[in-house]
Amino acid sequence: MDVGALTTYFYGFRDREMINDIFEETCGARLTMNYNIPGGLMFDIHPNFVKRTKEFIAHFKTKLPEYDLLLTGNVIFQKRMKGIGILSKEDAISFGASGPVGRASGYSCDVRKHHPYSAFDKVTFNEILKTEGDTLARYQVRILEMWESMSIIEQLIDNIPEGDFFAKTNTVIKLPEGEYYERVETARGELGVYIISTGTKSPYRMKFRSPGFSNLSLLNHIAVGGKIGDLVATMATLDLVIPDIDR
Amino acid sequence: MNITKNIHEWLFSLMPEATASIVEMVLIAVVYLAIFAVAGLYLVLLERRVAAWFQLRLGPNRVGYQGLLQTMADALKLVSKELTVTIKADKFLYNLAPYFVIVTALMALSLFPFSKEFQAFDINIGIFFLTAISSIGVIGILLAGWSSNNKFALIGAMRSGVQTISYELSVGLSLLTMVLMTGSLQLSQIVEVQKGGWLIVQGHIPAIIAFCIYMIAGTAETNRAPFDLVEAESELGAGFHTEYSGMKFAYFFLAEFINMFIIAAIATTIFFGAYLSPFGITESIPLLGVFWFLAKTLVLVFLMMWFRWTFPRLRIDQLLVLEWKYLLPLNLLNLVLMALIVLLKLTIHF
Numbered sequence: 001m002d003v004g005a006l007t008t009y010f011y012g013f014r015d016r017e018m019i020n021d022i023f024e025e026t027c028g029a030r031l032t033m034n035y036n037i038p039g040g041l042m043f044d045i046h047p048n049f050v051k052r053t054k055e056f057i058a059h060f061k062t063k064l065p066e067y068d069l070l071l072t073g074n075v076i077f078q079k080r081m082k083g084i085g086i087l088s089k090e091d092a093i094s095f096g097a098s099g100p101v102g103r104a105s106g107y108s109c110d111v112r113k114h115h116p117y118s119a120f121d122k123v124t125f126n127e128i129l130k131t132e133g134d135t136l137a138r139y140q141v142r143i144l145e146m147w148e149s150m151s152i153i154e155q156l157i158d159n160i161p162e163g164d165f166f167a168k169t170n171t172v173i174k175l176p177e178g179e180y181y182e183r184v185e186t187a188r189g190e191l192g193v194y195i196i197s198t199g200t201k202s203p204y205r206m207k208f209r210s211p212g213f214s215n216l217s218l219l220n221h222i223a224v225g226g227k228i229g230d231l232v233a234t235m236a237t238l239d240l241v242i243p244d245i246d247r
Numbered sequence: 248m249n250i251t252k253n254i255h256e257w258l259f260s261l262m263p264e265a266t267a268s269i270v271e272m273v274l275i276a277v278v279y280l281a282i283f284a285v286a287g288l289y290l291v292l293l294e295r296r297v298a299a300w301f302q303l304r305l306g307p308n309r310v311g312y313q314g315l316l317q318t319m320a321d322a323l324k325l326v327s328k329e330l331t332v333t334i335k336a337d338k339f340l341y342n343l344a345p346y347f348v349i350v351t352a353l354m355a356l357s358l359f360p361f362s363k364e365f366q367a368f369d370i371n372i373g374i375f376f377l378t379a380i381s382s383i384g385v386i387g388i389l390l391a392g393w394s395s396n397n398k399f400a401l402i403g404a405m406r407s408g409v410q411t412i413s414y415e416l417s418v419g420l421s422l423l424t425m426v427l428m429t430g431s432l433q434l435s436q437i438v439e440v441q442k443g444g445w446l447i448v449q450g451h452i453p454a455i456i457a458f459c460i461y462m463i464a465g466t467a468e469t470n471r472a473p474f475d476l477v478e479a480e481s482e483l484g485a486g487f488h489t490e491y492s493g494m495k496f497a498y499f500f501l502a503e504f505i506n507m508f509i510i511a512a513i514a515t516t517i518f519f520g521a522y523l524s525p526f527g528i529t530e531s532i533p534l535l536g537v538f539w540f541l542a543k544t545l546v547l548v549f550l551m552m553w554f555r556w557t558f559p560r561l562r563i564d565q566l567l568v569l570e571w572k573y574l575l576p577l578n579l580l581n582l583v584l585m586a587l588i589v590l591l592k593l594t595i596h597f
Contacts, residue, residue: 005558005559005560006298006302006556007301007302007556007557010302010303010304011302011303014303070557071559074558074559076473076558076559076560076561076565077559079561079562079565080559080560080561080562080565227562227563227564228402228482228483229476229482229560229562229563230562231482232482
């Protein structure tokens with residue numbers, strides 16, 4: 001969108017709408033789900049969930065190539081994106097880049113691969129790595145990861161076990177004394193929570209490690225020497241979300 | 248047309264000659280202003296509907312049948328809005344700028360042969376006048392950007408200056424290529440020549456090349472995507488008209504769409520035989536010419552909208568490279584090729 005290709009953006013909206021419908025059916029919200037809560041999930045999945053997810057995967061497999069047809073192969077788009085905002089692997093590591101931004105620079109940083117959580121050790125998927133580190137690579141990593149995500153969902157969708165979705169917990173959770181760090185891979189990178197507990201009901205210190213903040217700090221470094229147009233393109237592929245930075 | 252002739256005679260019989268011709272001029276101007284407003288408003292609507300169609304949306308379809316009154320409502324809203332001027336703006340130039348843009352667009356509009364008799368202003372240097380007029384429009388944009396005292400407006404205006412001056416060359420040269428075939432700059436004359444086949448058919452290969460270059464350069468000259476650097480919204484806010492509000496903003500907005508219409512209308516006149524029908528019958532019914540003219544123009548306008556909603560935006564250096572390194576040399580070569588073809592009488596006639 002930031003390079004003026006508005007139509008692709010709306011193509012994305014079309015497909016996002018279907019995902020949001022599935023979310024809405026299961027947990028009642030489209031954007032701020034609050035579905036994961038301490039102890040498990042808020043509700044059981046909706047009876048339609050499996051069917052509709054399969055429908056969506058089948059639909060999206062035909063629609064994702066459209067993005068490539070419309071945008072990726074476009075000469076103007078290629079020229080705008082290639083060689084812009086180059087981030088080297090060393091810089092990616094030292095600035096703490098994560099997610100597609102880090103992987104486009106060849107830095108293998110997928111939390112799902114290196115520290116598998118929930119069911120990610122039971123599925124096979126590839127970590128998309130590019131070595132160019134430019135804006136185009138960051139864009140391509142995201143497109144290819146959509147394919148990987150679809151294959152992950154396909155592997156898991158038929159094997160959702162029956163059973164309780166929620167384990168009883170106390171309303172007040174007291175962490176034993178100590179330091180805790182837990183992280184997950186999000187669409188934008190690594191989201192971590194660091195807690196120092198002294199054994200009382202509220203933590204002594206807590207820090208959210210948001211992917212947006214560390215990716216923002218890169219911008220100053222990689223946008224030097226570019227034009228205004230390059231700046232917006234670079235910013236777009238860093239995928240900054242302002243509330244996320246402010247966490 | 249008989250109606251116009253009758254009005255003309257009636258006016259001259261009613262009052263002395265000098266007064267009558269002044270009244271007639273005013274009447275014609277009013278007619279063209281009406282065309283201007285209606286065309287501008289409906290092109291905006293068309294653009295929004297076409298964009299929605301491309302982007303799998305519905306677009307405005309609530310006000311009036313299929314949204315036909317939407318832009319009217321928007322215009323009314325803009326008229327009723329307060330005209331704000333920023334404190335540090337240069338007030339005289341700030342207020343002057345929109346008129347430059349709108350008056351030049353209106354002047355260019357008066358030249359087109361909508362039909363055999365429906366042409367307000369048929370001068371013998373028609374094409375030259377058109378290109379000259381369209382370059383004046385950029386002064387309005389530059390003034391708007393400069394006098395707003397806003398950095399984004401200024402960057403937008405400077406980009407516009409660079410872009411228009413560069414692409415003007417390509418527009419001029421590609422039109423010149425076609426003029427080689429007609430031997431006249433007068434628009435009515437050019438249409439006469441096309442009775443033996445549209446110029447794009449008569450001039451075959453070089454004419455088609457000239458047409459492609461013209462459409463690229465024309466899109467760039469109207470500052471539309473993929474060349475809309477002037478108001479690249481993710482980079483510059485709204486570009487040169489960031490600080491304008493109310494009707495003054497609407498002037499810029501309408502002028503942009505009228506300019507698109509003008510670029511398409513020039514292409515229709517020069518390449519596609521203006522009001523001549525593709526089947527040969529036009530002379531009998533006068534309004535049929537207007538229909539064909541508008542139909543051809545709208546097809547070209549649609550093509551430009553198609554560009555806009557498909558391509559991403561270029562960067563300023565890529566824009567200039569495209570013009571100076573590719574289009575301009577190609578254009579000069581094409582001019583020589585066309586000269587050879589005309590000289591060797593290789594043009595196609597029916």
